[in-house]
Amino acid sequence: MLSQIRPAFVMITAMTLLTGVLYPLAMTGAAQALFPAEANGSLVMKNGQVIGSSLVAQAFTDPGYFHPRPSAASYDGGASSGSNLGPTSAALKQRIETDVARLAADNPGVPVPIDLVTTSGSGLDPEISPAAATFQAPRVARARGLEVAAVRALVGRIVVSRSFGILGEPRVNVLALNLALNELAPASIPGSRAGEPVAANGGMR
Amino acid sequence: MASDILQFILYCVLLAALAWPLGIYLARVFSGEQTFLFPLLAPVETGIARACGVDPRTADQHWTRYALAALAFNLAGWFVLYAMLRLQGVLPFNPQGLPGLSPDLAFNTAVSFVTNTNWQAYGGETTMSYFSQMVGLGVQNFVSAGTGIAVGAAVIRGFAGRETRGVGNFWIDLVRAVLYVLLPLSILFGLFLVWQGVPQNLASYVDATTLEGAKQTIAQGPAAAQIAIKQLGTNGGGFFNANSAVPYENPTPLTNFAEMLAILLIPAAFPFMFGTMVRDMRQGAAIFAAMLVLFLGSLALTYGSEIQGNPIVAELQVDQSAGNMEGKEVRFGTGNSALWATATTAASNGSVNAMHDSFMPLGMLAPMLQMQTGEVVFGGVGSGFYGMLAFVLLTVFIAGLMVGRTPEYLGKKIEAKEVKLSVIAFLVMPLGVLVFGAMATMIPAALASVQDAGPHGLSEILYAYSSGTGNNGSAFAGFGANTPYHNTMIGIAMLLGRYVFIIPMLAIAGSLAAKKTVPASAGTFPTHTPLFVGLLVAVVLIIGGLTFFPALALGPIAEHMAMLAGQTV
Numbered sequence: 001m002l003s004q005i006r007p008a009f010v011m012i013t014a015m016t017l018l019t020g021v022l023y024p025l026a027m028t029g030a031a032q033a034l035f036p037a038e039a040n041g042s043l044v045m046k047n048g049q050v051i052g053s054s055l056v057a058q059a060f061t062d063p064g065y066f067h068p069r070p071s072a073a074s075y076d077g078g079a080s081s082g083s084n085l086g087p088t089s090a091a092l093k094q095r096i097e098t099d100v101a102r103l104a105a106d107n108p109g110v111p112v113p114i115d116l117v118t119t120s121g122s123g124l125d126p127e128i129s130p131a132a133a134t135f136q137a138p139r140v141a142r143a144r145g146l147e148v149a150a151v152r153a154l155v156g157r158i159v160v161s162r163s164f165g166i167l168g169e170p171r172v173n174v175l176a177l178n179l180a181l182n183e184l185a186p187a188s189i190p191g192s193r194a195g196e197p198v199a200a201n202g203g204m205r
Numbered sequence: 206m207a208s209d210i211l212q213f214i215l216y217c218v219l220l221a222a223l224a225w226p227l228g229i230y231l232a233r234v235f236s237g238e239q240t241f242l243f244p245l246l247a248p249v250e251t252g253i254a255r256a257c258g259v260d261p262r263t264a265d266q267h268w269t270r271y272a273l274a275a276l277a278f279n280l281a282g283w284f285v286l287y288a289m290l291r292l293q294g295v296l297p298f299n300p301q302g303l304p305g306l307s308p309d310l311a312f313n314t315a316v317s318f319v320t321n322t323n324w325q326a327y328g329g330e331t332t333m334s335y336f337s338q339m340v341g342l343g344v345q346n347f348v349s350a351g352t353g354i355a356v357g358a359a360v361i362r363g364f365a366g367r368e369t370r371g372v373g374n375f376w377i378d379l380v381r382a383v384l385y386v387l388l389p390l391s392i393l394f395g396l397f398l399v400w401q402g403v404p405q406n407l408a409s410y411v412d413a414t415t416l417e418g419a420k421q422t423i424a425q426g427p428a429a430a431q432i433a434i435k436q437l438g439t440n441g442g443g444f445f446n447a448n449s450a451v452p453y454e455n456p457t458p459l460t461n462f463a464e465m466l467a468i469l470l471i472p473a474a475f476p477f478m479f480g481t482m483v484r485d486m487r488q489g490a491a492i493f494a495a496m497l498v499l500f501l502g503s504l505a506l507t508y509g510s511e512i513q514g515n516p517i518v519a520e521l522q523v524d525q526s527a528g529n530m531e532g533k534e535v536r537f538g539t540g541n542s543a544l545w546a547t548a549t550t551a552a553s554n555g556s557v558n559a560m561h562d563s564f565m566p567l568g569m570l571a572p573m574l575q576m577q578t579g580e581v582v583f584g585g586v587g588s589g590f591y592g593m594l595a596f597v598l599l600t601v602f603i604a605g606l607m608v609g610r611t612p613e614y615l616g617k618k619i620e621a622k623e624v625k626l627s628v629i630a631f632l633v634m635p636l637g638v639l640v641f642g643a644m645a646t647m648i649p650a651a652l653a654s655v656q657d658a659g660p661h662g663l664s665e666i667l668y669a670y671s672s673g674t675g676n677n678g679s680a681f682a683g684f685g686a687n688t689p690y691h692n693t694m695i696g697i698a699m700l701l702g703r704y705v706f707i708i709p710m711l712a713i714a715g716s717l718a719a720k721k722t723v724p725a726s727a728g729t730f731p732t733h734t735p736l737f738v739g740l741l742v743a744v745v746l747i748i749g750g751l752t753f754f755p756a757l758a759l760g761p762i763a764e765h766m767a768m769l770a771g772q773t774v
Contacts, residue, residue: 004278005277005281007259007274007277010256011278011281011379011380012282012344014253014257015344015348015351016344018388019344019348019383020339020340021339023343023391024343024427024430027405028407028430031395031399031405035399038400039404039405041404042402042404042456043413043423050411050414051413051416055402055453056452058413058419065417077411077413077422078410078422078424079330079331080328080445080446081682082562083563084532084560085656085683086562086683087563087566087764088566088659088660088661088764088768089773093518093773096518096521096523100523104522111522111523111524113523113527114514114523114525115530119531120450120532120535121532121558121560122447124452125535127534127535129535131524132535162458163458166208166212167458167459168458168461168536168541169458169537169538182416
């Protein structure tokens with residue numbers, strides 16, 4: 001054993017230099033040179049201010065905006081988390097019941113798409129299903145004084161289909177949808193300054 | 206539903222198509238042949254070997270020496286990592302000013318990454334500095350995988366050897382695994398991930414002002430480089446707390462598919478490497494087939510449970526046609542979440558793209574069972590294959606008993622010594638899961654970590670100790686594992702699960718390497734036929750699975766019954 005101690009420490013030092021220093025720093029350099037926007041978090045800028053990331057859900061509560069899925073992490077981009085409630089958890093059932101009752105008022109008589117009343121694994125799921133967006137269209141249209149059909153058409157434009165028609169699920173990015181909505185109909189929503197130019201994926205940090 | 210099945214088929218076909226040539230490449234690398242990377246990397250290899258005092262020409266080690274070298278290297282790695290985690294507060298690359306870890310958490314985490322478990326009792330973005338991630342955890346991601354691959358190669362040499370004394374040289378195997386396999390694949394894969402949206406920077410966390418005017422902090426970091434190796438090396442430790450469910454770790458269906466392939470790529474290549482090295486590809490293909498059968502069985506159970514959704518939720522006014530979406534991401538849906546859960550627990554990877562704690566009771570049963578059978582369905586890099594070889598020896602032994610002949614495998618007599626050593630390895634899982642798990646149910650300080658009451662609570666304990674002992678690292682994340690008790694006990698379980706498997710398997714390899722080969726006769730039981738594949742599958746399920754059936758009946762199966770009756774707790 002003792003004769004192996006020296007090579008062990010030499011080897012861990014060599015490997016640390018190679019895989020712990022050289023590798024990540026070279027990767028950082030290459031990533032910053034090749035894909036700067038993605039390497040810096042796919043941030044969305046507006047008037048030189050970061051308004052979020054296209055890959056991180058942010059809270060929307062105003063009826064004039066599309067809402068993301070509920071978040072067990074309170075949309076904290078610095079502490080991702082799921083609810084981790086089991087399928088027979090009473091807390092889970094109660095939470096879903098409450099959310100369904102609230103959402104049913106938006107769109108009476110229509111079953112609520114399941115992703116709108118379940119928390120995601122990360123708590124930061126930036127997307128909702130096309131069904132969940134369509135479900136919210138009447139509420140958003142009412143709040144903004146738009147035709148429901150116009151809002152639905154907007155959703156249709158923002159929907160991303162499966163990669164190569166096969167992989168994953170069709171989905172709608174909530175931040176992209178709400179930005180497009182602001183362009184379409186500058187609404188009297190506090191805090192929103194609609195119509196201002198937005199650079200998606202822009203900006204280095 | 207149809208699109209999910211299509212993705213499953215595509216996945217299996219692509220996996221086999223990539224694993225076959227990689228297996229042949231691995232065989233060449235570990236037989237010392239020159240590969241296309243040789244001109245570039247050979248000087249580095251020689252340089253490191255020389256620094257370690259190894260002469261490549263006369264380096265063949267007896268299995269005992271090989272095992273000692275592996276243990277010494279892992280001990281040194283543990284020591285360095287433990288020190289780094291404790292001293293995190295004074296080390297550089299720490300823009301958030303995160304403090305050093307507590308002794309028990311540092312012990313647990315260092316053991317976890319050295320044993321290729323990557324169990325995480327902490328949340329990445331709230332606990333680890335960039336220094337700890339890159340220079341500490343990242344290094345072990347490479348070298349714990351390298352250790353697994355090296356030992357896997359040594360065990361295969363034992364089976365392939367003809368009256369040889371040694372099983373190879375640990376230091377050279379380790380360097381080759383990192384230089385010729387893990388590093389090139391990680392560089393390519395890491396850049397692919399950045400292109401798709403995984404961050405790779407050293408900036409501090411970003412403060413954003415959202416559209417509604419709220420403040421949001423967004424974690425950053427050198428994630429892509431880490432995630433590439435965490436998947437390829439069946440490590441699985443997340444850069445961020447919610448692991449591969451976080452969009453920054455796994456932003457698109459394309460990254461998801463590629464990461465799932467990366468999880469099983471090297472493990473699935475091992476049977477083909479074996480086939481090449483024993484000069485009979487049919488032997489490797491038979492083991493691959495048995496693994497695939499078990500994999501598809503687990504996938505069917507998990508997917509079937511998840512897509513049906515939760516009957517308790519179905520009573521409400523919801524459209525649950527997408528299946529059980531609690532803890533799942535929209536871009537993956539139930540199909541890709543079930544496939545990932547199956548792949549990550551088949552391998553000893555343990556990264557998750559959906560929260561297993563919120564899976565349906567039978568949907569969580571299959572991942573748990575795959576860990577409890579020792580992760581031999583492809584398994585961890587190297588470790589999965591030598592685990593499966595233990596089952597192969599047992600199958601040959603049982604088949605020999607049935608027909609009344611001395612069991613043989615690849616022309617070598619399997620005798621009492623090899624079977625005894627295999628059984629020692631098999632006893633580790635029941636010890637870690639059932640004995641340690643039972644202790645956790647009786648000690649109040651341990652029970653306090655359980656989040657959900659009822660059978661689901663027992664499942665949380667079972668899952669934690671299965672994951673630890675099996676060196677998987679996935680978790681029922683509701684289980685509050687970061688306590689001195691569980692940090693210590695799961696740490697010990699991880700050590701047992703790693704080394705009480707490695708040492709007997711190297712001993713078997715050493716014993717087989719020294720044996721004469723006997724020519725096959727009419728009485729030899731062929732080990733490349735569908736009959737053998739069927740027997741091997743049955744042995745894995747019966748020996749591996751039945752041990753845990755009573756515990757599973759009280760956990761997931763009891764919860765399934767309660768759920769059908771509409772009961773909540």
